[in-house]
Amino acid sequence: ADLWRADLAEADLLVRAQPDSAAWNTAALRWLVAPPDRELARTGNRAIGVVDVEMVRSTSDAFSMLDGKFGGGHARRALIQYLHTDVRPMLDGKYSDAVGKQLHSAVAEALLLAGWMSYDSGLHGVAQRYFIQALRMTQAAGDRLLGGSVLSAMSHQATFVGRYQDAVALARAAYMGPGASLGPTMAAQFRAMEARALARLGDERGCDLALAEAESKICQRTADSDPLYIAYFDEVELAAEFGHCFRDLGRSVEATERGAGSIFGDGMNNRSDFFATMVQAEAYINQGEIGRGFEIALSALNLGEGLKSARCLQYVREFQSRVTDGMRRAAEFRDFAEQAGGFRLWLRAGLV
Known part of the structure; x- marks a missing residue:
């Protein structure tokens, strides 16, 4: 609750905080x-039941939809206000151990989303604190699967x-x-998260092994093999991970081939x-197909028009850094730059 209050008050030290290893x-x-907490039953004044737990989950789902469509900066503050105003009194209420475990698990999902939205907004110290709170909630609930998802987000x-x-250590945990x-x-x-980190480290063999296992595992999924909150991770998402990893390893042709379905x-x-499209654009210019790369980048910038996301801005800046002096002298770049100047993210990133 102290974190939620400080976040809503935009406490300077919190906003400027960086993540700590x-x-x-x-x-x-x-x-x-x-071990998980022994007993979660509480004896507060307000009776909390399964319907309240479902309310928290449904509200989190609504915020998650907004996050994916418009970026973490769009409704992040509203989610924190909801946690502070509506969820905190529930945690202080009256409930059985069974309901308490469900409630803490549902709140952990909401906190995980708060972490993602803060991370997407560039508030990295804040995001880390929400992720740690979410992990603690999963420990209280005895929800090891959700705890794994929190570590993966970290x-x-x-x-x-x-x-x-x-990042490697957290993914392995x-x-x-x-x-x-x-x-x-x-x-x-x-x-896949382990592979991403290994690719950035330049560990090609380790990355390939992690990706191969990820691909093998995704083929084994069924409709009821995993919790609903991880259902978003499918073949399309995995293709995007392949694209990111191969781009970072300098294997641009494979990045465009494996990332094509992302x-x-x-x-x-x-x-x-937006992320997957920018990775594709970068991979194409890295292999010399600048016309194709700039065309794809324009598609990404168009997707980014409605996104309030510091991560998206960073992707644009990374793309700009890959545009060499030789590319800038090409007619394809001049045409691209003229069109890109009409997009918010390109202007915010600063011209190359």
């Missing part, structure tokens, strides 16, 4: 070795901010923690489509 590692170790963020060794309960979809997602195109996953 020791905090990631300590949280992961505690989660791996500590790994994703660690890779983004350049803490690649931390996510894979190990759930034990025999780990389903194929979650296993594939965790291995676009949803449904209007509901605009941010994911």
